[in-house]
Amino acid sequence: MTLTMGIYFFWGEDDFAIAQTVQTLRNSILDPNWIQFNYHQIAGEDPNSTIDALNQAMTPVFGMGGRLVWVVNTSICQQCSEDILTQLQRILPAIPDSSHLLFTTSKKPDKRLKSTKLIEQYAEVREYSPIPPWKTDELIHKVKQVAQEIGVKLTPNAVKLLGSSVGNNSRQLWNELEKLQLYAQQENKPLDETIVATLVNANAQNSLQLAEAICKGNQAEALQLIDELLSRNEPALRIVATLVGQFRTWTIIQLQLEAGETDNKIIAKAADIPNPKRLYFLRKELQGISSQSLLATLPILLDLETRLKRGHNPLETLQIKTIELCELFK
Structure with a gap:
């Protein structure tokens, strides 16, 4: 999972997958010794949340590492006043490289809004919606992706069985793969479908x-x-x-x-x-x-x-x- 920009907009109902990506951002941006100074989590329900986030993003980093400002449950791509839109237009292009601004929401952005078009221009936009259970090819691809991230080697049949067993439940997929990772420490070869069938809730x-x-x-x-x-x-x-x-x-x-x-x-x-x-x-x-x-x-x-x-x-x-x-x- 590669994140290349300094402004991010994550949306979708797969809150666990969003949380995993946010953790990756935290680990890659923040210095553990300076987190309390450079990490800000702001509730999007607050009318002033966007302005507060923009101000924090423009504040120089304190100490080592970078700055991460996270607006949780933002509404800027569902409704956005002219004042906030003006501030977004002014500040988004000027955010320093050391700062990272993140917006998350479960709701799909309204593409008709000027604020949405602005976000699409300056931010890395990612959708985190659960994969439809009948899209087996996408479920299998997801299993391969997460297995690689966690470091679990599976045979092709084991991948298929795990995909059909957990479906589109991201949290269960991670939990099952972490369980399989512990078991894999005793094995010198990829885990097969027999082991998956024994250990995984289907x-x-x-x-x-x-x-x-x-x-x-x-x-x-x-x-x-x-x-x-x-x-x-x-x-x-x-x-x-x-x-x-x-x-x-x-x-x-x-x-x-x-x-x-x-x-x-x-x-x-x-x-x-x-x-x-x-x-x-x-x-x-x-x-x-x-x-x-x-x-x-x-x-x-x-x-x-x-x-x-x-x-x-x-x-x-x-x-x-x-x-x-x-x-x-x-």
Whole structure:
């Protein structure tokens, strides 16, 4: 992970990944002996936070190392007054090389705003949104990236299993890889899938297995998987997100196939699948399943998500809706 500029704007809902990058910034910029003088964390909810941050960024470094000013939960790319915009226009180009200014937020920047365009001009902008669970190629790439950072060597099959096991949960990925790193100290070769299967909690794997069980109309297996996932403290809404993504992908593929499409690249693009070769396996999963049944899952899943967000009991709601889904494929 290389950070090359002195002004940064990180946004997205993956707060753990943002926190990891911020820690990297801290370690690379600040001298441990002078942190209390050169590190400033400012709450973005404060109306004066941006002005305070700009003033701190223009203050000369005290002692050794650099200065890091971090505005947490900034709103400058959602709303920005003319006064603050004027200050940004004046100060951003003049921030000294020894100072580093960081803005973070969970919200997507509004590209229509002048402040957003200004940030894009002067800052290194990075998105930290969770990878959709069905984008397996991106999940595998993420596993390889973090494994390299932590220093864990894995076989290709181990990488795939870890990616499907933790899904898009960045915190769990780091925790599992740190656990595997401790185990790897006893080994002189890359860890294989057998070791990963033994040591790693396979939450995302079971969520995808849940989708497969539903598609087979296997109520008993599906209900058992729900119990396992919730007993491992997997959030119900995350389970639903995986189901929605998987059924969405299946539905688009089946609609394309039933329409007579034969070009894998066209089907993969429609279904948002980076690697068309994955269609071979997805087609096998869809044998004997109609697009009509798949389309019928989507309103049920939407109702499931709505009920969970309104505070309905996760176990009971998942069980009831899973039975409804299984009935579609009997």
